[in-house]
Each structure stands twice: as C-alpha cells, then as structure tokens.
Amino acid sequence: MSVKTIATQRASMNIPTGRLAVWWVLVSEIVIFGGVLVSYLLHRLAHVEWAEQAAHTNTWAGAFNTLVLLSSSLSAVLAHQAAEKGNGPKAARLLYFTVLGGLVFLIVKAFEWTHEIQLGFTLQSGGFWSYYYTAAGLHAFHVIAGMGVMIWVASTAKKNQELHRVENVGIYWHFVDIVWIFLFPLLYIAK
Amino acid sequence: MTQHAQAEVHGAGHHGHVEQNWFLKYFWSTDHKVIAMQYMFTGMAMALVAGFMAYVFRMQIAYPGMNVPFFGHVSPDAYNSLITQHGSIMVFWVAMPVLLAGFGNFLIPLMCGCDDMVFPRINRLSYQLFLLSAIILIASWFVPGGGFGGAWTAYPPLSSVAKYNLTPMGSSMWVLAVAFEFVAFLLGGINFIVTAMNARAPGMKAFDVPLVVWMIVVASLLFMASVGPLIAGAVMLLFDQNLGTAFYNPTRGGDPVLWQHLFWFFGHPEVYVVLLPAMGIVAEVMTVFARKKMFAYRMVIYTVVAVGVLSFFVWAHHQFVAGIDPRMANVFTVTTVLISIPIAEMCFLYIATLYGGSIRFSAPMLWALAFLVEFLIGGVTGIYLGASGADIFFHDTYFVVAHFHYTFFPIASIGTLAGITFWFPKMFGRMMNETLSKIHFWGTMLPFNFIFIPMFILGMSGEHRRIYDYTHFPDLANPAMQSLRIMSTVALVVMLLFQFIFLYNFIVSMFRGKKAEKNPWKANTLEWTTESPPPHGNWQEMPTVYRGPYEYAVPGRDTDYWPQNERE
Amino acid sequence: MILSLPSASTFSGDIDGLVLLVTVLCGVWFFATQVTFFWLMWRFRARDGVKSQYITGKEPHLKKWINIPHTLILVCDIVIIVAAVRVWTKVKQTLPPPDDTIRVVGQQWTWSFQHSGADTTLDTADDVWTSDSLHVAEGKTYHFLLESKDVLHSFFVPVFRLKQDAIPGRIITGWFKATRSGTYDILCAEICGIGHGIMGGRIVIESPEQHASWVQQHSVVADAGAAASDSTTAVAAGATN
C-alpha cells in the first residue's frame, strides 16, 4: 500500500533510482575507509616497530574469513540471478545463505578478538592495535548493517516483491567484501 | 545510514497519506517543502544564537573585563568556548542547513519539476539526525566543565586530552554533534544528487537545469567526497578522548598533524560547499531582476566543476607553518593561488550578465549584487594568505578572520537573504514588505563593513586570533588598535539591532503580507508555474520542459520572459 | 612595511614586499572589477521603454572582455606565486650558518627560552634560562630549536614577521637575524587552552655589546635561572591539572 512519489519512479539517467543511490552511498563509504586506511598506511610506514605488534595477528583466521566473505558474495550474485529470473523465494534463500556467511565471519572475529584481548592486546596497546581494532571494527559494523538490510530484503523477496532490491543489497555486500580484501593484507599479512 | 538508503529504495513514502494533526504535518511530514522549512528555521534560530555569541565576545574584546549586558562577565574559558561554538554553529548549523539543506530541499524538486525528493523518508530522517546533532551541541554547553573551547578546528592534543582542554565532556559531545551533522548531510546529499540526476521533468536536459540546482548538487558531491576522512578522523578523536587510543598522541606513536590533514582535506572543500549554493541563488536572482539570460551559462557550470576539482588540492594552505614539510608549501601555494582563475571567471561572468540588462533594484537584487561586491573583498584577501611567504605572517592573525568573514558573511547572510526575499512569496504565499527589506539591507550592509575592515588593519598590525584581552600584550594594547576594536564592536551592535527589522518583517509578512500570485517576479523557472505556496505534490499535473531556465528578452516575443514549461 | 608594525628582521622586508606586490596586483583587478560592476549597474538600470537585450555569452566581441582579463589574471597569479615561493624558500627552506643558537619551549601557558651563553653552544653550564623574555643580539644569525611540552603552540614574533607552530614530540629548527634593537612582543598564535590569551613574552634585541654583558650577568647565576624557569614549569603544570 506504500504510495511512491513520482520522483522515485522517474529515471532521467536511465538508471533505476535505487541502484543510483546505492552507488552514491558507496562513494561516501569509500572515502571513509579511504581515510582510515591512508592514515594507517602513512603511520605504518613511519613506524617500523609496529611490525612486531602486527606479528601477533592470526593470519589463518583472517584468511578463513576472507574465504567466508568471498563465498557469501558469490551467493549474493546467485541471489541476484534468481531475482532476475523472477524466482523470489530462491533469491531469498540465497540471501539468507549470504547472511549466514556474515554471521560466521562475525563469530570468527569474536573468537579472534577475545583471544587477542586475553593476550593483553587492546585498543590501548600501541598504534597498530588502535588501527587494527578501529578499522576492523568499522568494517564489522558495516557487515552487521548489511546483514540487517539483507534479512529485510529477503523477507520481501520471498513474496516476489521488490526483487530489484536484491541486486542493490548485493552491490553493497560486494563493497563490504572488497573493503575486507584491502584490510586483510594490510592488517594480517603485512608483518 | 546504508540500512535506510536500502530501506527507501522504491519503498518511498507513506507519503500520499492524508496528514491529520499539525504534529504529523509539521514534524513528521516527508514533504520536501516542510523539511526545507524545518532546516531553514532551525538554521535561523542557530544563527541568532551564534550572532549573540559574537556580540558577547566582541564586547569582551572591545571592553575587556566588562559585564556584558544580557550575559555577564566573560571568563577566559568562557571566551574560548564562545568563539569555538560561534564558529562551529555558523558553519555547520547555519550555513550548511540554510543554504544546502534548506534551499536544496525547497528548490530541487520544484525546479526539476517533480513532486518530492526521491527518498522522502530518508529526507525526514536526515533532518531528525541534524536536529539531534544540534541538541547534542547545545546540551554540551551545560555539562560539567562547560562547552568545548579548542576552536572549531579542534586541533589535538588540546582537543584530545582532557587535562589540557579541561572540558572532558564538552569536547566529546562537540565531536559527536559534528559527526551526526555530517551523517545527516550525507543522507541529504544522496537525496539531492539522485533527485536532480534522476527525477527531472520530461524534456529537462542537464543543461536546462537552473544554476542553483547545479551548484547545490556539485556542493553535495564535494561534501560527500571530502567528509569521509574527517568522519573517520572524528571517530579516532573520540577514541583518543574516551578509549585511551593514541592516534593523535605524539608521546605514544600518534601524530597531531594527522588531524589537521583530515580536517582541512574536508575543511577547504567545505568552504566551497557553502559558497556554491549562495552563488547559485545569486545567479537566479540576477537573471530575473536584470531580465537577462545568464552570460555563458555553460561556462559558469564548467568553472564550478573546476573549482570543485581544484578544491581538493589546496587544503595544506591552512598548515603552511604548522610543521609540515616546507617543500610541500610550494605545491600548495601554486594550487591555492590558481583557484582564483575559475572563481574570477565565475565572478566576471556574473558581472557580464548585467550587460545589456534592464536592472530593477528590488530587495532580492540588492542582496545579490551586494553579495558579489563583498565576496570579491573576501576573495582577493584569500590570495594574500595563499601566497605562502605572506602567510608566515598572516597565519592565525585577524587578517585571516577578516578574510573568512568577508567570504562567509556574504554567503551565510547576504546570499541567504537574497534567497529568502526572492522565494518568500513561493514559500509562504505572501509578499515581504519591500521598504522594510530595503531598510534592513542598508542597515546590515553598511555596519558589516565597519565590523570587518578594521580586522584587516588589526591583523596587519600583528593582532593574533582567539585572544580574550589584548591588554596583556604591550604592542597590541596600544590605544589606536583598541579604538579599531571598539569601532568593530559598535558596528556589530548596530547591525544586530537592524536584524530585528528583518525578523519583524519576516514574521508579519508571513501572516499579514499581501497575497502573492503564482509568478510575482515574472521568472522562468518551474517553481513559479505552480501556486504560491505549492500544494502537496507541487503540481496538479506535472510540468514538461521545453527550454533552458534563462530565456529572458528573447527577440520576437511580446513578453520579456519565457517559462521553461510553455511550449510556445 | 606593514602599517604600525616595525620591521626588525632580515626577511621582514621581503614579506612586506610580497604583501605589497599582492596588494598592487589584486588591488588593480579588484578596483577594475568593482568599477565595471557599478558602472554596469548604473548604465543598465531599468528605464521605461528600454527592453533588455538577448545575449547568450557566445558573442566573440563580448566574450573577449572576459577572456583577456582572464589571461592577464593568470599572469598576475604566476608573478604572485614566484614571489611567494622565493620569500618562502628564503625564510623556511634555507638555514644560514648560525652565530648562536637558542631553544624555545612552549608549554601551557608560557614561553621559556634557553640562551646558549658565552660559548654559543646549548646545554652547557653557562646556559641562561629565562621565561617570558628572549634576549638576542642585533645583526647575529640565530637558529632556534622550537619544542612544546604539551599541546600545539605557535612561536610568533610580529616584528620579525616570523611564525612557526611548536609540536609536542618534535624539535623544529628555524632561523632569524634581528636588524634593529628594541623590545617587542612574542605571541602564541595557536590556541592552546584557557591561558592562550595570556601566553606571550617579550623579545629584547640589544647591540652585541649589551647582549654580551647581559649574558655575563646571567650565566653566573645560570642555576638560579634554571631554578626560576623550573618553578614556572611547576606553576604551569600545576595550572594544567
């Protein structure tokens, strides 16, 4: 029963309004993460001693999470295809699978962090750790947000409604994924 | 914010709903016109607050230690908080909401010929976040320790370490408020950009869009592309303040100058973010009251884009003597001085627009012309500062203060008032009183110059910023300089008194002013083709566009204007 | 020279010169612009029966009135840039060999100064510590080592046209050479907390002889001087927490 504004339905640029908006959201997000990462890089290069702080991060956990996110992105793509074919329920199932991926990612992260904190590496224990928790935390926050939206989109897609949203939420999820592709080498591999 | 961006996609608007009571109508509405007014009035209220603060600390500067009427004694920490809050409010809670959000919300749908923003509920949310940010800011003045007093630039370590700034809560709340404000304008910005890109009336090509819309969109883009790093920086600052991190703490591997880069990478584009909407308003007013086509409309747009691009490569001109690598200064002095090229071009094109015109000096036009006259002063003095060698001396003197008030005041006040007086009939369906408007105009413009010209002289004589009492410095305490300070304060008081005429005129005209017809100024752009004020949904049936916005005095037509929506 | 402000260093003249150059170049354009602007306002004011003209801005004979000034401004810009960079490199990018060195320490909310004493080398027994007043000899080239104990401060000597921010955790080196004797303000040009409004000092520029004798009197009591400056430190520290 939601009455849409005429404005929302127009497409002077021949791009669906929703998708256009998602792209602009990404632009503003890119510069946010860009700010964190560039600051981190400059400091990392200026402080050799951060390397042995970085040595304590768990590369395997990071690698595993990268895998998880990548596969969750895959299922997001499949969801999009299903939506294209107008198969809402299938799209919804695949989206739930993506959400599951996000969940696994967060659980691994939770174990990682508790372990590191037990070892005494907290926000305060030095420059590297400050950036480590801040950058990864900011990213995790986006994962959670993405999961929330995805559950909501899936719930409508199940009823074969608003299927175009499946693609938009997918675009966003790929972005969250790509950010991690940057974070992983910078925070885990570079030692 | 992404959640909502998603949430609104095509879900937009429980919008056609009949709005029952006044609360739903004025506080929960998703109508872009109502939201525009919410921004406008909030901004206006904040302007009065910040203007009052200016009055208080100007009195303290002119008559150190006096009991300021309506305020009382100004202690050093009170002084610091006053200027900090004055600056923050005027930029983030006056200029931004009024020029970008206020006019943006009101004009974009009306000028693009659609019924609302593309995401009405995000639009409402963005205002609510903005209001929240304002409330946090105001609350921060009343917490233990008082409001933040580390200047609107909030340089760490002063801003990050409580034992240095002595406002443990105030400083965190300031950062929080600014961060919320940014998020609010990101949401708003996405709305503006997408609406102007995607929801234009049939037949309206990119180059049929009025300049003010172009400029508000470019401004939103600048904001969106420059604010991210500072949002990250603000989070880091909050962590430094409250979670014991050391991002900006040199003793533990951090770097205070990092904040300066993050701040000014945003800060300089930001000044054009507020400049452009004002410039756009002036373009609309000038063309209408000169009955002239904009001189080289497309070139104006190209200069705007050029300014936008250049503005990302000048930020370190605020940090010439801040301890950055001195070789960097040479790069930034080049980019900074070169930015005068597109802006000069822009100003010249505006001035050329008068050529061959038939100029009516009604109140909106007076404001528009005054904008250029005064802004040029602010502009050229920017070159003094951009010349790195000279900035060694000028940095953080009153010369800088005078420079940016000659840019900011024309924008936040003169440009705003040009827009208010021009669109008032469309906003409220009634005309403002012309005589009172003109009295207010002269009563504002003349004192304005007496407030800030002295500051150039004081700055050149070495007076530095953010000082509550110059008697501590023998060379600066000399009577000649003190009398200049007094002149500027007196002029301010006079100007403030004239603002009451505006408020009276504004409020009375709103309810008693003579009814305005659809198109009182005989203008071309689409907002003038609907009733004043426009109904919910803006048009009975949506307009179609046949030509550009500035077709005045087209040869071979009996009327000297040609609305965009008229086929013949 | 800039208005009422004396010019007391070897480069203050250069900076004033640069300011003058900018004033002339921008001034010319500024007045040209304003005059044209007001003339157009008057010339094309609304008059009965006179319709406005339809001008797109593509007309070459009109466009040239924009393009020509525009190129000229570019030229002015280049002149300004060259002049600015030359002054900048002289003041900030070159370090002439010093005759003497001083240390300038900013802290909430005082400047303290370490004079090298007779041996012109810092951190020796005969150093003279003072707070709030810096003594230098006319005609000698000084290097200053600028430090901060807490927040950002900015070492500002208006008569020298010299300004440099002090950053905690860093030592920033700069130079100056006084050209006239007298006593002038030293200011702090970066907001540094509640006391920013009182943070300052005086620079005492003396003839080499006077300066030498001043050093004489004070290095003997170097320790007392140090004690004094420590006590100011203590006071300032006390004020901060």
Ligand code: HEA
């Ligand atoms: C909307 C606001 C606004 C605008 C438009 C500008 C415009 C410009 N500003 Fe300004 N500026 C501020 C707001 C603004 N500024 C603020 C708020 C600060 C202080 C922040 C703080 O520290 O608190 C500041 C500080 C500031 C500094 C740092 C000073 C210091 O702290 O040391 C510098 C240095 O380069 C600078 C330069 C410029 C330049 C080159 C322009 C240019 O865009 C101007 C270009 C325009 C013209 C040049 C006029 C038109 C041209 C002609 C009439 C032709 C003749 C011209 C020539 C021959 C060159 N500004």
Ligand code: HEA
């Ligand atoms: C938009 C920006 C803006 C505006 C309009 C003003 C307006 C004024 N400012 Fe402000 N000022 C700043 C931005 C602004 N200022 C900033 C950023 C700083 C730096 C702070 C810092 O150092 O950290 C500063 C600092 C500053 C100082 C330096 C303090 C110091 O360093 O010690 C002084 C000193 O005189 C001063 C004076 C004034 C005065 C007298 C006005 C008068 O013009 C005030 C009168 C204005 C009004 C009464 C309201 C005007 C109306 C509107 C703005 C629009 C109304 C809205 C609608 C109609 C919808 N300001």
Ligand code: CUA
């Ligand atoms: Cu030290 Cu201001």
Ligand SMILES: [Cu+2]
């Ligand atoms: Cu700038």
